[in-house]
Amino acid sequence: MxxxxxxxxxxxxxxxxxxxxxxxxxxxxxxxxxxxxxxxxxxxxxxxxxxxxxxxxxxxxxxxxxxxxxxxxxxxxxxxxxxxxxxxxxxxxxxxxxxxxxxxxxxxxxxxxxxxxxxxxxxxxxxxxxxxxxxxxxxxxxxxxxxxxxxxxxxxxxxxxxxxxxxxxxxxxxxxxxxxxxxxxxxxxxxxxxxxxxxxxxxxxxxxxxxxxxxxxxxxxxxxxxxxxxxxxxxxxxxxxxxxxxxxxxxxxxxxxxxxxxxxxxxxxxxxxxxxxxxxxxxxxxxxxxxxxxxxxxxxxxxxxxxxxxxxxxxxxxxxxxxxxxxxxxxxxxxxxxxxxxxxxxxxxxxxxxxxxxxxxxANGGLLKCELRLPDFHDFAVTVPQPGGVVAEATRVMGSFLREVVRLNADARNFRIMGPDETASNRLDAVFDVTERVWMEKIEPYDVLLAKDGRVMEVLSEHLCQGWLEGYLLTGRHGLFSCYEAFIHIVDSMFNQHAKWLKVSRRLPWRRSIASLNYLLTSHVWRQDHNGFSHQDPGFVDLVANKKADIVRIYLPPDANTLLWVTDHCLRTYDRINVIVAGKQPAPQWLAVEDAAAHCKAGVGVWEWAGTEKGDAEPDVVMACAGDVPTLETLAAVDFLRQAVPDLAIRVVNVMDLMTLRPKERHPHGLADAEFDRLFTKDRPVIFAYHGYPYLIHRLTYKRTNHDNIHVRGFNEEGTTTTPFDMAVLNELDRFHLAMEAIDRVPGLSAKASAARQELADKLAQHTRYVREYGEDMPEIRNWHWPYRTAPHAGR
Structure with missing residues (x-):
């Protein structure tokens, strides 16, 4: 020139x-x-x-x-x-x-x-x-x-x-x-x-x-x-x-x-x-x-x-x-x-x-988006011969599924996993069978799982993980962000901005759909044995629940097979923010894979195999639960009540999709009033064991007929470095408190079951003495399993 x-x-x-x-x-x-x-x-x-x-x-x-x-x-x-x-x-x-x-x-x-x-x-x-x-x-x-x-x-x-x-x-x-x-x-x-x-x-x-x-x-x-x-x-x-x-x-x-x-x-x-x-x-x-x-x-x-x-x-x-x-x-x-x-x-x-x-x-990533290739999640399912009959780590099972997602999309290069140095800690390390962590700096001979090319991106900055994934999704690709539950709060504001972006984009016909932003929140509040109070905060979902119904979903799968279904489902969705909360520790498995799929599609259901109600009569009490540890503690409480008060009619309701609790007119997954009343009754006490802060359940259900009878137990900002069961006790989410609440709330039962209630109080005192002397939970807590050999099914 x-x-x-x-x-x-x-x-x-x-x-x-x-x-x-x-x-x-x-x-x-x-x-x-x-x-x-x-x-x-x-x-x-x-x-x-x-x-x-x-x-x-x-x-x-x-x-x-x-x-x-x-x-x-x-x-x-x-x-x-x-x-x-x-x-x-x-x-x-x-x-x-x-x-x-x-x-x-x-x-x-x-x-x-x-x-x-x-x-x-x-x-x-x-x-x-x-x-x-x-x-x-x-x-x-x-x-x-x-x-x-x-x-x-x-x-x-x-x-x-x-x-x-x-x-x-x-x-x-x-x-x-x-x-x-x-x-x-x-x-x-x-x-x-x-x-x-x-x-x-x-x-x-x-x-x-x-x-x-x-x-x-x-x-x-x-x-x-x-x-x-x-x-x-x-x-x-x-x-x-x-x-x-x-x-x-x-x-x-x-x-x-x-x-x-x-x-x-x-x-x-x-x-x-x-x-x-x-x-x-x-x-x-x-x-x-x-x-x-x-x-x-x-x-x-x-x-x-x-x-x-x-x-x-x-x-x-x-x-x-x-x-x-x-x-x-x-x-x-x-x-x-x-x-x-x-x-x-x-x-x-x-x-x-x-x-x-x-x-x-x-800059309009949906124009370039190609479908993610996904394996059949059934191939990774845990065999569950009866409820609680096998123990597994839910996120480890999820990791095997994600390994195949990475492998199937390796040539397309359109799927990445982001996380702050926690992929292995969160039990997703099966992905390292087919990929490594991205690392462009010097790699020493003794380093493991580092490579210039990889599908896993780890950096100790939640801001970067979120920002990278947003940029990746907005230009037409797919991904997952895995994080410790307590520290996802670091990106609260980034989540807000992305949710707002999606809300506005949905009403712009020229903006094409992009893959959903998927969070896995694990290492959660109830299992922070060595980290303690600083790592105990389940409140991110409260923030998520504030957003427009068309945008957000919150899933609390109770076991590995439900987590598999949820992971597969979330990776198939577009223009949403999906939050999955799941523990990584060994835990009882409740549902066979087909029953898990049926339960997840409904989002909420009665676990008939766990309850004692008969025929069409209303139960005396509804024991509801949302989250893996709350589900475990609820079923243990039901086990106690079945033995101590055998004529008590108990209904067990598990909530996997938290948004089902919202009215149908407020969220596409919400239950119609008639269906909510069918599950939770119009006038019976509901003892609700919830993974997070109790107030959210009241927010979601305040317009329901039976709201005044819904009694929620969850995280009450009590925590420390202690045993898993003691964490539940500190927040009164444990099986003993749940069973006592049921006895107290069912009309006329406290007088008839006073001996059973005293036994529960004695168990709590015994627990406190034991953990402080031995540093672990009592054998009856550690070794508890669901004792009833009823075949599992999804319920109604």
């Missing part, structure tokens, strides 16, 4: 950048007069000014330069906008490239469409101020900061031809999640993965303060990024023409380095040393090209540019003129024709078709 050609291209990029900036300002401020064909009047201005300008011109600058690079190199690239309030820029650029009008034909590429584009932004009935699901090309809503880089790497894994340009705001860079995300480069394999190009956007300020990375000395920042394992490139300044030349040259150098890394790795088919991937540091003024001062106070290059630099142009004539001067400084007549369409020479700057970042199918 000659110098003359280069200058022409820089001029085109600058004009395109000005067009994006003009559209961005218009979205924040204007209701009408989009092309400024007449002087601005107060009625042209929105009554409520909502949006963020400060980060936007830098985002537009980057987008324009990436367009040039995509077109020149025929790149497959998506753009992740990390700065939280970059929505005006993302909308403006997808509108300029034509994608926005293709997705939303009523927002046409003319004056009328521009008017609608401006009016809808942060306006009732319109669109949000972030790069939300409504924004074409987005897989990341930056409203909550910290997750952009993890999403970017998740998108790049197993996507060999994809480059993910990830813009990171310097405010976002202060978050813990983002700080950990820099280490994702230690897991990216250039042979079969794509590439991430981080672009650290330093404009120096957050909402009202300087940023840490914006203020540290340049050499220190370079050392920091080099310490993370990157090769940093710096673009710094404020004069547009100079910055365009620097950015074009730097972007070419960074993309050239990516190409060299990938070519070398793919030519040899292996990686002997982890490459130093490029990172670009763009240092530009906050609110670049905006007003320098407003009312004598500094705006451009300062935190006052963060949101709306000119606050009241509708009521302040001086501010109105300042806004008009600002918008006219972009010379819109050079950018748009009389009809409001982008001028022809500018329309040639962005790439065409699916190469446009707003139209890239990776």
């Amino acid at each position: 000659t110098d003359t050609d280069s200058r022409k291209e820089i001029d085109l990029i600058d004009r395109y950048w000005r067009a994006a900036n003009y559209l961005s300002v218009g979205q924040i401020y204007l209701l009408d007069n989009p092309l400024l064909k007449e002087p601005l009047r107060p009625d042209h201005i929105k009554p409520r000014l909502l949006g963020h300008w400060g980060t936007t011109p830098g985002l537009n600058f980057i987008y324009a330069h990436l367009n040039r690079a995509i077109r020149a190199r025929d790149l497959d690239m998506i753009y992740i906008c990390g700065p939280g309030h970059g929505g005006p820029g993302m909308v403006a650029n997808t509108y300029l490239e034509g994608t926005y009008s293709e997705v939303y034909p009523d927002v046409s590429c003319d004056e009328q469409g521009m008017r609608k584009l401006f009016r809808q932004f942060s306006f009732p009935g319109g669109i949000p101020s972030h790069a939300a699901p409504e924004t074409p090309g987005s897989i990341h809503e930056g409203g909550e900061l910290g997750y952009a880089l993890a999403h970017a790497y998740g998108a790049a894994f197993d996507n060999p031809d994809l480059i993910v340009a990830c813009v990171i705001g310097d405010g976002e860079a202060e978050t813990g999640a983002l700080a950990a995300s820099w280490h994702s480069n230690k897991f990216l394999n250039p042979v079969h993965d794509g590439a991430v190009l981080p672009i650290l956007h330093l404009n120096g300020y957050k909402i009202a303060n300087p940023t840490v990375l914006g203020r540290i000395e340049g050499g220190e920042l370079r050392s920091l990024l080099e310490g993370y394992g990157y090769k940093p490139f710096f673009v710094e300044g404020h004069e547009p023409q100079d910055m365009h030349r620097k950015m074009a040259a730097t972007l070419d150098a960074a993309l050239g380095r990516i190409a060299e890394i990938q070519h070398a790795a793919r030519r040899s088919g292996k990686v002997t040393q982890r490459p130093r991937w490029p990172v670009i540091v763009l240092r530009s003024p906050k609110g670049w090209t905006g007003p320098k001062e407003v009312d004598g106070k500094k705006v451009e290059g300062f935190w006052r540019a963060h949101q709306v630099p000119i606050t009241d142009p509708r009521d302040n004539p001086g501010h109105l003129k300042l806004l008009e001067d600002w918008m006219r400084s972009y010379r819109p007549e050079e950018l748009f024709d009389e009809r409001g369409a982008l001028r022809g020479e500018l329309r040639s700057l962005p790439p065409a078709g699916a190469r446009r970042m707003g139209a890239n199918p990776h």
